[in-house]
Amino acid sequence: MKITVYDGAGVIGGNKVLLESEGTAVFLDFGMGFAGRGRFFEEFLKPRSALGLVDLLEFGLLPPLAGLYRRDLDLPEWRLWDRYRTAPGFREVKADGVLLTHAHLDHSAYISFLDPAIPVYTGLVTAVVAKATQDSAPTDLEREICYATLREPKQGLLTTTNYKKVPYKQRPFLVVDRPVPDALKPFWARGGRTRAMEPQELRAAGADPAAGPNPFAVGGLNIKWFPVDHSVPGAGAFAIETSEGWVVYTGDLRLHGRGRGQTELFRDECAKLRPLILISEGTHPGTAQPVAxxxxxxxxxxxxxxxxxxxxxxxxxxxxxxxxxxxxxxxxxxxxxxxxxxxxxxxxxxxxxxxxxxxxxxxxxxxxxxxxxxxxxxxxxxxxxxxxxxxxxxxxxxxxxxxxxxxxxxxxxxxxxxxxxxxxxxxxxxxxxxxxxxxxxxxxxxxxxxxxxxxxxGDPDHERGFHASGHIHGPGLEGLIRTIAPRYLIPVHTESRDFFLRTERSWPEVVWPEVGRTYEFRDGNLMA
Ligand SMILES: [Zn+2]
Structure with a gap:
């Protein structure tokens, strides 16, 4: 079993974590890395959409993984993979799916660039929030999460296809937490503009939607979804059963919103799995007392x-x-x-x-x-x-x-x-x-x-208490980690190295991830 963190290592957001086991490869989120993107780009200096994947690969905003991306965003004459074959971490990957925790862009936005055959597994509300957000926003190559505006070549560059002739290419979304109500079908089958949709039915991930699709399988992996409390509706966390044991991924969560009971239930249920690995967020461990x-x-x-x-x-x-x-x-x-x-x-x-x-x-x-x-x-x-x-x-x-x-x-x-x-x-x-x-x-x-x-x-410089953060506070996170008690802890979506790297005997072994480095686990141990 192997885990590679392509983004979200030592920074807040941009999570893209590849988990490979049982001949199956899944990404845990595939977000936009605001930190990495902000190093090179801003509002009026954006990755050039006429160059498809090029600018994003150049600056490492997309990992150099051949076989993963939309084919309409690459022209043969660019010889893209000749150019980026030497990028650190280059390899070929065939992904079986993305496990999407929630609809914040730092977790979801770069799904836009993935091959539309790769399905997204997520909760029903997250699917709906992602789609409604895309429908009601201007067309943007970095925001094509639920459906793609296909590009075609023009004078050695890429341009959007004619909206009257080429429909949006919708991505398969498989719902992991409940049956899909019929009332949603018309909403799912059309975009927000005049361009038609080549629709993909929104359906439950499990074989028997009536029974509730949770837990579900992707390739050879059994997976559970847990709803958690966060600052966007429909957030969840995943637990994946691998050859080496359970791997739990928190996504983003907190214990001080109205849904705090869900986060508590997730924590207590995951403890029962006795997981090998916990991949955890750590955005605000410096907060001792959060505003509820x-x-x-x-x-x-x-x-x-x-x-x-x-x-x-x-x-x-x-x-x-x-x-x-x-x-x-x-x-x-x-x-x-x-x-x-x-x-x-x-x-x-x-x-x-x-x-x-x-x-x-x-x-x-x-x-x-x-x-x-x-x-x-x-x-x-x-x-x-x-x-x-x-x-x-x-x-x-x-x-x-x-x-x-x-x-x-x-x-x-x-x-x-x-x-x-x-x-x-x-x-x-x-x-x-x-x-x-x-x-x-x-x-x-x-x-x-x-x-x-x-x-x-509620001016943030003068008056506290008008905003509750989306992220778990320090004591809550410490309690969550100690209750779940994994053998290994991989922090992502955090800059708080000191919070995680502790030497107490009761604390899990911490793997502070390096971008693009693959950590292999065998017989329940991290291989050197
Ligand atoms: Zn979030």
Whole structure:
């Protein structure tokens, strides 16, 4: 049994971990490595899509593995593999699948480049979140997770195929946690734009979907999926039974959201497997006492109660748990939650997958905010027609600013110019700035807030408790590792070497992974 970490080693995100055993090869996530990408690229200097795989292989943002990638992103005259055959870690790989833990881009985005014959195994809600996100975003080669816009050669480069002639190529997604409801089938079978879809049925991974597909098999491997709590709905962790014993992979998780019980159950069930290896995240082991979602609810409710005028709630994309926190606050304070078309689209699809998610079309506490735009893609046009008299525009909000909580983020701020609020509260319920770019955006955001005479609640530099992180805190992680008690611990998605590398006798043996190095296990031991 072999494990190779291609990204996510010593950095936060970009997880791409290859596990090979029993003649089967699976990737544990296949994300975009923001850290590695940020070393070479930014918003206006991107990998060139006309060059397909080239720029990504050049900078090691995709591992040099021949046989793994889309054939339409490579031209024979580029002699790609002659060029990258000497890259460290080059080899040929035939992958049997990707086990996708959740729909954050640092775990999912580079599935875009994989051969569309390689299936993705994931939970139903993760599949839906990934698809709804792709449907409602601009076309982007680095975001073709669920379906690909095929490219064709043109003057020695690549261009997108004609949208009237060539449909999207959909990837097989196999659902590992529950039967697929019929209500989702139309959503799965079309994209967000006019281009048609060459569809792949969304189906359960197990042979008997009625029995619940968990556990399931990929090639010669038996695999279990465990739902866990994280800052995007539908997150899970995997346990894989290999020739050497169980390998457990956490993905991203935490113990302080409303779904903390799921993480506890995962921890306790995995302990019973007596795993050989735990591959664990470690984003925030320095946090001793995390802010819980309930605390966010209390503080944000107090801020909204104190406001008679406009309230804007700003939180991370796809953080549906936070959206529901503000939905409850809207109900408690006699307001309506105004969500963007994108959020309404995501929630509608999620509620078809999981009836516990409120449906914005039928739930009276919701309205949809229609942004000022001349051209709308199909998904948005159809959605706004469907919502009809539940659509609000800037002048509706301006006429009754105390009637709403507006779910906006930084990129929606332009609407404030049309709303012209006379005071109000801007609730910043998002993570603090952890990069220079984010610090600059936060400064810009403060300028907007000041310009419109709003009060900012939850400014990360002054006021704590308006945001709960997606990641497990130090004591919780230590408890999780000690309870699961693997023989070997492989930290990924972390920069916290000191937290993991301990010499106590009760602590597992730590393998701090090197990028592209293959660790082989035989007879339950790591081979030197
Ligand atoms: Zn995540």
């Amino acid at each position: 979602e309930e605390e966010v609810h209390e503080r944000a409710r107090a801020a909204v109660r104190a406001e008679r005028g406009l309230v804007v709630a700003d939180f991370g994309p796809r953080n549906v748990e936070r959206l529901i926190t503000f939905l409850e606050i809207a109900r408690e304070t006699g307001r309506r939650l105004a969500v963007t078309a994108k959020d309404a689209f995501l929630l509608e699809a999620m509620s078809a997958a999981d009836p516990a998610t409120p449906n914005p079309l039928t739930d009276d506490a919701f309205v949809v905010y229609g942004e000022a735009k001349l051209n709308r893609e199909t998904w948005e046009r159809v959605l706004l027609e469907r919502f009809g008299d539940k659509v609000r525009v800037a002048r509706d909000v301006a006429a009754d600013p105390g009637g709403y909580i507006l779910c906006f983020s930084f990129f929606d701020l332009g609407e404030l110019v049309d709303i012209r609020p006379a005071g109000g509260t801007y609730v910043y319920s998002s993570s603090e700035a952890y990069s220079e770019e984010m610090a600059i955006d936060l400064a810009r955001l403060r300028n907007w807030v000041t310009h419109f005479g709003l009060r900012m609640a």
